[in-house]
Amino acid sequence: RKEVEQDPGPFNVPEGATVAFNCTYSNSASQSFFWYRQDCRKEPKLLMSVYSSGNEDGRFTAQLNRASQYISLLIRDSKLSDSATYLCVVKSNDYKLSFGAGTTVTVRA
């Protein structure tokens, strides 16, 4: 079983729509959680950290469910510029970072 699993998508949504997707992790001792964004095989860049109580950054909302071992990302009012691959990253207590394979989102005009 992979340490971090994501639905690869693609999620194809119109501008202005809301899109949400999850990421599951297998290590219950995982400590920190992040969402990264990657454009067209460029380097991944941090989108946001995920806090236990959930957090928002503009149109982006991240949630953590430790009991079910998943994190989620919700994008409201989608823009064309949100088209990208979103990577889920989990940090375990031994400092190991595990990456999901990514969820592709395409926002169409």
Next chain:
Amino acid sequence: EAQVTQNPRYLITVTGKKLTVTCSQNMNHEYMSWYRQDPGLGLRQIYYSMNVEVTDKGDVPEGYKVSRKEKRNFPLILESPSPNQTSLYFCASSLYGVSFFGQGTRLTVV
């Protein structure tokens, strides 16, 4: 400007010809790592280093070597490249789990 610099960006080489991909960071991070990215497989960790002279294997270390003689540099060495090492490679430095990536090296081994 905080950055991770890796070189070269593109490299085509032949099987068996030793090569080194350099990686340098200017953020004084202790943790650095190398990843390869292949379609459908996501980022897989090759090696990581928690500090100078401390390195450890990641998930796919076979065929690779690394060294960490100084904090800012973390080169990736392929002693005898093979076609299955054709991939997109990223170096990253991290602090508290937040990673900063280099721009990537697209390696083709023929």
